[in-house]
Amino acid sequence: MxxxxxxxxxxxxxxxLMVATYGEDGKVDVMNVAWGGICTMDxxxxxxxxxxxxxxxxxxxxxxxxxxxxxxxxxxxxxxxxASGNVMTDKFERSGLxxxxxxxxxxxxxxxxxxxxxxxxxxxxxTFGEIRVVGKIVNVKADEKVLDANGKVNAGKLNAxxxxxxxxxxxxxxxxxxxxxxxGAEFMKK
Numbered sequence: 001m002x003x004x005x006x007x008x009x010x011x012x013x014x015x016x017l018m019v020a021t022y023g024e025d026g027k028v029d030v031m032n033v034a035w036g037g038i039c040t041m042d043x044x045x046x047x048x049x050x051x052x053x054x055x056x057x058x059x060x061x062x063x064x065x066x067x068x069x070x071x072x073x074x075x076x077x078x079x080x081x082x083a084s085g086n087v088m089t090d091k092f093e094r095s096g097l098x099x100x101x102x103x104x105x106x107x108x109x110x111x112x113x114x115x116x117x118x119x120x121x122x123x124x125x126x127t128f129g130e131i132r133v134v135g136k137i138v139n140v141k142a143d144e145k146v147l148d149a150n151g152k153v154n155a156g157k158l159n160a161x162x163x164x165x166x167x168x169x170x171x172x173x174x175x176x177x178x179x180x181x182x183x184g185a186e187f188m189k190k
Contacts, residue, residue, distance in 0.1 A: 013162035016069035020108045021057035028092040028099045028108045032081025042137045047130045053085035062121040063105035067113035071159045071172050104139040114143040
């Protein structure tokens with residue numbers, strides 16, 4: 001029997017997205033974004049509160065990067081979701097992580113995260129009291145250690161973490177359990 005739980009954000013898994021920008025002073029700012037995901041083949045959408053420093057930075061530079069947080073850097077990712085760049089001016093420095101300038105957009109790439117999407121600001125729209133930022137993905141950088149023999153990203157090697165909004169916990173990606181567009185093929189024959 002199913003039990004009513006009321007209205008809640010019941011999508012799982014939710015990727016732990018690290019959005020990196022440059023501030024007006026040129027300093028690296030990284031934010032842990034819970035509300036975001038791919039919205040077309042070359043676009044990613046993020047919902048940001050209007051007061052976020054990251055939003056101000058995106059508006060000024062028209063660019064940002066989005067990395068997938070991994071298990072090896074879970075503490076840093078969690079910290080980026082706890083500390084505000086509006087309050088803590090040395091937020092990125094405290095993490096001990098390193099960043100380099102993207103070769104494709106005016107935003108930093110955090111070297112330790114294994115997969116990063118380099119994005120240009122494509123659209124911004126106010127919706128439900130937040131700002132939806134859509135970025136055009138112009139390039140993806142991946143650490144060679146997460147690639148397979150054919151140069152494609154192997155999700156099992158990413159060791160990406162996911163946010164569980166039910167219990168406020170993190171999980172890692174699991175094992176491969178099937179091949180998309182093949183495991184359900186038997187129903188096409190009926």
